[in-house]
Amino acid sequence: MKPEEFYQALSQRGIELSSKQKEQFQIYFHELVETNKVMNLTTITEESQVYLKHFYDSLVLGFVDERILTDELSLCDIGSGAGFPSIPLKIVNPKLKITMVDSLNKRIKFLNDLSGKLNLTGINLVHGRAEELGKNKLYRENYDVVTARAVAAMNVLTELCLPFAKVGGEFIAMKSEKAPEELNEATYAIKILGGKVGDQKSFELPNNEGVRNFIFVDKTKPTPKKYPRKPGTPGRKPLVG
Numbered sequence: 478m479k480p481e482e483f484y485q486a487l488s489q490r491g492i493e494l495s496s497k498q499k500e501q502f503q504i505y506f507h508e509l510v511e512t513n514k515v516m517n518l519t520t521i522t523e524e525s526q527v528y529l530k531h532f533y534d535s536l537v538l539g540f541v542d543e544r545i546l547t548d549e550l551s552l553c554d555i556g557s558g559a560g561f562p563s564i565p566l567k568i569v570n571p572k573l574k575i576t577m578v579d580s581l582n583k584r585i586k587f588l589n590d591l592s593g594k595l596n597l598t599g600i601n602l603v604h605g606r607a608e609e610l611g612k613n614k615l616y617r618e619n620y621d622v623v624t625a626r627a628v629a630a631m632n633v634l635t636e637l638c639l640p641f642a643k644v645g646g647e648f649i650a651m652k653s654e655k656a657p658e659e660l661n662e663a664t665y666a667i668k669i670l671g672g673k674v675g676d677q678k679s680f681e682l683p684n685n686e687g688v689r690n691f692i693f694v695d696k697t698k699p700t701p702k703k704y705p706r707k708p709g710t711p712g713r714k715p716l717v718g
């Protein structure tokens with residue numbers, strides 16, 4: 478998907494990028510590829526692949542939940558790495574209030590430099606592990622939408638993400654083909670952490686590049702500070718399995 482095809486694909490969905498937004502995506506591509514020469518950020522570096530598999534793929538979250546492309550929501554992106562999905566969403570919808578969490582400080586530094594180069598405001602960058610930050614009053618039960626792409630299996634991801642969502646908010650997991658199996662493994666974690674499985678949506682990427690699955694988890698109750706481990710799963714602390 479070359480940049481022109483990207484603009485056209487968005488236009489077909491009613492999203493007309495301004496010249497400033499097109500330039501922001503170009504700068505993002507340039508910074509990603511240049512920084513990747515000295516820091517491990519992505520294995521995808523060819524322009525049309527970056528536009529499809531990083532930029533467009535990130536925006537699909539806004540195609541399955543259109544509020545994210547239009548409203549003034551607070552969105553927390555757990556394990557945002559080089560900024561996916563939150564930076565492409567922020568470029569398209571500057572009203573979003575974004576918090577990006579990552580456990581690798583060099584990635585947070587990249588995101589800080591990038592936000593400056595893209596002139597983005599309303600971005601909060603947090604270095605740390607989600608399982609720890611989720612206990613902190615500053616972040617706990619604080620976001621309309623919590624999301625994560627390519628971070629962990631659904632049961633672990635639920636434990637990392639759900640504490641950040643407000644009651645009445647939602648956690649949306651971005652998943653590939655194995656979403657149904659992963660969801661089966663996560664039903665205990667979702668229930669015990671104050672969630673309820675909501676919609677499940679699929680989206681086919683252009684050029685036969687595969688299907689993206691989205692699992693919506695509604696936060697219906699506060700996440701308890703302590704909770705029992707799933708019976709019969711000795712595993713690592715503090716994950717419920």
Ligand SMILES: C[S@@+](CC[C@H](N)C(=O)[O-])C[C@H]1O[C@@H](n2cnc3c(N)ncnc32)[C@H](O)[C@@H]1O
Nearest residue numbers: 556557558561579580581605606607626627628
């Ligand atoms: C495979 S990368 C995916 C990055 C980005 N979301 C994407 O889709 O390109 C996973 C990222 O999650 C971060 N990460 C993994 N476990 C984490 C945790 N428990 N808390 C915060 N960040 C975490 C890693 O440092 C890494 O940057």
